[in-house]
Amino acid sequence: MLTVPKEVIIKEVGPRDGLQNQPSEVPAEDKINWINQLTEAGYSYIEISSFVHPKWIPQLKDARQVAAGIKRDPSVTYAALVPNMKGLEGALETDVDEISVFMSASETHNKKNINKSLSETYPVLKEVIDEARLAGKTVRGYVSTVFGCPYEGDIPTDQVIEVSKRLFDLGIEELSLGDTIGAANPLQVDRVLTELEKHFTFGQLAMHFHNTRGMALANTLVSLEHGIITFDGALGGLGGCPYAKGASGNVATDDLVHMLHQMDIRTGIDETKLQKAARFIQSKLNSALPSHQMQIWNKQQEEG
């Protein structure tokens, strides 16, 4: 009865989306060590940082150092997020493989997040995407608040489609659909994907779930049933959401990979190495990571 892909691509966003929301700053050398462990664990894609002004995200002020310091495996795509041309310049100097750009499907969230209306955002992204492609880079787009906005509530799917189309027209190769506040439910994911499939192929879309209300793996399941093969995650469930009090982080890659492997879906990732990498970054953050895999491990340590 259940029809799901045999193999999926996991994109690790922990070094960027995870660490940018952590209260404590991790030294660049630990980030480099961690990203090297992620490479070793078998990821094909790691978003290593964001080239953004340190005034906005001090946790990622060492993007250049991290990008320069990691060991590059030629079979892995190392990506960096950039908000504008200044960010792109930094990213291109470090020769990352792929550039990510982002905007919101919600007018209000976009305004609060990057101080621009949706229509003011396109020209900025156009310049970034054109320049990145000229430099030989592929570009990934993130659309946030696809499944709900902390200010506007529900976002009409037509608006998500409009923003998505504009981003593909500008030259992105993949779109990551963000459940920024972790409010998506499986019925909604089913409905939104049913609409999106009329305009995009499943290979163009990635799902970016947060686990705020515990529904991320259920939302992953319904996405798999729709044929989606690309999922973002942050190891250990790192992260959080600055807009929703109490909101928890990205879906934990370790929990996601565990479920997929149990379902006989290949990811190319070694779970033992993945969990070792999760314990490493937990030790550097000095606070317990929320993934179920890490909760089990932490409890086992407590109990001896």
Next chain:
Amino acid sequence: MLTVPKEVIIKEVGPRDGLQNQPSEVPAEDKINWINQLTEAGYSYIEISSFVHPKWIPQLKDARQVAAGIKRDPSVTYAALVPNMKGLEGALETDVDEISVFMSASETHNKKNINKSLSETYPVLKEVIDEARLAGKTVRGYVSTVFGCPYEGDIPTDQVIEVSKRLFDLGIEELSLGDTIGAANPLQVDRVLTELEKHFTFGQLAMHFHNTRGMALANTLVSLEHGIITFDGALGGLGGCPYAKGASGNVATDDLVHMLHQMDIRTGIDETKLQKAARFIQSKLNSALPSHQMQIWNKQQEEG
């Protein structure tokens, strides 16, 4: 694409399966107060305790007092778990509405749990079920380790079917399929239910998930797609598992109900009252409950 029932029945097992695994004992008057709040929240079914020797489960030694003390709403079924005739006598004296019996699908787990082989268990349950039915009570059966055993690993589905058939032959009206160690994954649930549907109707089966590896809501989703309409949960994610170190509790009823309501599936439960009841029992346990709904609330309190 997603086809799920419009309405489901939630059976609250927190007062029994949740509290029996808590390190701290809750006074009977607090349990009574809590169960009254659960009634108020709109449940149609509450398993209030277990009539078992206090040597085995001291946390539930006040079963009689609790059963006698709660306010009974005639539209709610109040059930109690019993392991044997002695337990049944206690339960019948307090005139609960329904009796639950239990055994394992795993020979080893059954032996370790109730010190009997599977074949030695049936006559004991037969006597209990016969006597309960003579007293005018309906009987619910639990089968544990359906999706994996801490000692034997995978349990053949044929063995689950065999045990289930025997229990229905003995006179149970509903069977609750337990993922005792919280190891079930959606593909496995799909496969097991596909087999079980050849022998039982979906109305005879209930799902009893634990959230040890974060898959309980994904497993719920695939069960809903199979037409299952009855789900067990423990409010706040209470509980644990004495057999698996680090294993977390039952699926949290508050997270389950939230997902169902977001999916436009009716439960009859008032989420506001439910969350109030979760906060009440949390305050009596003096430790943070693990449900996502409670994590959000607890974090909001911390952050002011």
